[in-house]
Amino acid sequence: MTVRRIAELLDARVHTGEDDLDLDVSAACGADLMSDVMAFVKEKVVLLTGLVNPQAIRTADLLDIRVVVFVRGKTPSRDMVDAARESGMILLSTNYSMFIACGRLYEAGLRAGGTREIR
Amino acid sequence: MVLTFSVPGGDFNQAGRASGEVKKVLARLGVDPGLIKRAAVAMYEAEINMVIHAGGGTATADISPERAVLVLEDSGPGIPDLDLAMQEGYSTAPEWIRELGFGAGMGLPNMKRNSDELSIETAPGRGTRVTIVLALSGGPAAAAAALPAAAAPEGKAP
Incomplete structure (x- = not known):
């Protein structure tokens, strides 16, 4: 699924990466706790999060996550947008809740591959 | 090559800068991206812990x-209790830390998972020294040799 399609499905605003929306992604992860993201994400995924602070960008960057979607109508600060742009990251924001945003992407075919199995 | 960073305690927004710098250096050196990610995550968790x-x-x-x-x-x-702290989900972080996206009780387990060798020396009231070793060539066995002689893997009080 392209990031452009994700943005359409989530009625999302694009903050950075306007020229990279044809990037193809195959999996997603939704989490507000960054240690959970680091514990379970193995591959390159789209990260959906309600955490809007510089650590969300830093965590994504360390994990080579190229696409971050802020849910629940949250908007990244100027510093976060600048840091994301510097890292070549695509930032989106949507008014949908985490549950609905994840549901819309799942319904459209995006899956949770790329995360570690929870036993 | 030795890089040294001062990690300030008061500014949570700065936490992780050292890990980010190390990641960049490893990338410049042409280290395998999977290894870079492991090193970055392990160091980032330790750095966040120091700040918190x-x-x-x-x-x-x-x-x-x-x-x-x-x-x-x-x-x-x-x-205080390293065995407990090594368990996934155990955290002593206050609520405000959770609001910042941390304190899930995954920090030490994440460090262990992403290290070839992990040594934690800690003593109540005296501080903590975390040593994370990743083999960049020669497999995990090459990492074991780098642990400080005085440090027992996974920590005992010095």
């Missing part, structure tokens, strides 16, 4: 062609 629990400290990255040795040292309160 210990009021900051120092981080050192000693990088050779064979291995990366990452040492994070603080003068904080120490870890």
Whole structure:
């Protein structure tokens, strides 16, 4: 699924990466706790999060996550947008809740591959 | 190559800068991206812990062609029960830390999962020294040799 399609499905605003929306992604992860993201994400995924602070960008960057979607109508600060742009990251924001945003992407075919199995 | 960073305790927004710098250096050196990610995550968790629990400290990255040795040292309160802290989901972080996206109780388990060798020396009231070793060539066995002789893997009080 392209990031452009994700943005359409989530009625999302694009903050950075306007020229990279044809990037193809195959999996997603939704989490507000960054240690959970680091514990379970193995591959390159789209990260959906309600955490809007510089650590969300830093965590994504360390994990080579190229696409971050802020849910629940949250908007990244100027510093976060600048840091994301510097890292070549695509930032989106949507008014949908985490549950609905994840549901819309799942319904459209995006899956949770790329995360570690929870036993 | 040895890189040294001062990790400030008061500014959570700055936490992780040292890990980000080490990641960039490893990338410039052409290290395998999977190894870079492991090193970055392990160091980032340790760095965040120093900021949350210990009021900051120092981080050192000693990088050779064979291995990366990452040492994070603080003068904080120490870890009272290391076995408990190694369990996934156990956390002593206050609520405000969870609101910042951390304190899930995954920090030490994440460090262990992403290290070839992990040593934690901690003593109540005296601080904590975390040593993370990743083999960059020669497999995990090459990492074991880098652990400090005085440090027992997974920590005992010095």
